[in-house]
Amino acid sequence: METNLLAVDYPVLNIFWTMLELFLWILWFFLLFKIITDIFRSHDLSGWGKAGWLVLVIILPLIGILAYLIARGQSMGKRDLEQAQQTEAAVKAYIREAAGPTAADGGSGSHVDDLARLADLREKGAISDEEYQKAKDKLLV
Structure with a gap:
């Protein structure tokens, strides 16, 4: 009868590893969806470029995501900032319109x-x- 000493002696450690694995899976999917949305949002990529990055990220996820972050990570942050500024400007314009003329x-x-x-x-x-x-x-x- 073989027992796992780690599970018997350290049950809290097993809970910790399970939670860590769950956290890493959630982080992985978040990063994957963030990169996929950034690929479609990018205006400087052609259609073939978008298709190539998408195939690379889906077919070889680890290599594709790391390559995308290395190659386009800085511009990804700039696109996020631009979108946030556009959203803020749209909200301010809506508030001004809803408030009526001053x-x-x-x-x-x-x-x-x-x-x-x-x-x-x-x-x-x-x-x-x-x-x-x-x-x-x-x-x-």
Whole structure:
């Protein structure tokens, strides 16, 4: 009867190795999907270049992923940054559009801007709390 001394003497070590293997599998799939999306997102690669990298990453995953990270890892970070900046600009444009025209845009200003100015005046002591409440009630009606 043969027993595994490592499993008997160190059951916590087996749990640790199992968790490490699971973590590495999750990391591997994350990296694989990140690289595949970067291949399709890249505008400087031709269609054949994208197909070649994709075949290399799928057929020979270890070599393909390491080669891709070495060859194109730095530009991969730049593309991530560009996409984040484009997303942020789109969100800001949507917020500006949803908030409505401001005084700087030629509009009369939004209620949010007016309330912010009122709050600034109250904090500076230019108007009292009563005046602030009255003006705020007029704005919200």
